[in-house]
Amino acid sequence: MVSRFNPLSEPGTINNWTILCPGAGMLPFKIDIMSKLAVPLSQQLWELLQSKFGGGPAINVLFACGNCKRRAEMLTKCQCYEQTGFTRYSDAELDSSAICATSMS
Numbered sequence: 001m002v003s004r005f006n007p008l009s010e011p012g013t014i015n016n017w018t019i020l021c022p023g024a025g026m027l028p029f030k031i032d033i034m035s036k037l038a039v040p041l042s043q044q045l046w047e048l049l050q051s052k053f054g055g056g057p058a059i060n061v062l063f064a065c066g067n068c069k070r071r072a073e074m075l076t077k078c079q080c081y082e083q084t085g086f087t088r089y090s091d092a093e094l095d096s097s098a099i100c101a102t103s104m105s
């Protein structure tokens, strides 16, 4: 697989790390749009493109990274918990000088 090149005459080196985590698994939030990000190539075409442009890595097997998936699920739960607390406190009668904040990153 190779990430799709933009329609440039000199697209630069191949960089498949934009769709992979450091563990070489698929990033959870990119799995659903995989068909828009990359296309499967024959080994022969991959070798031609890789020799012409360099870069990589070659992706022979696509798999969802379990560690990244668990991390994303934990972040979602944390954000939901913070949002619930934020809503509860912001709806309550509080000192008007109180500031409530939550992290969405």
Ligand SMILES: [Zn+2]
Pocket: 021, 022, 023, 024, 025, 065, 066, 067, 068, 069
């Ligand atoms: Zn990962």
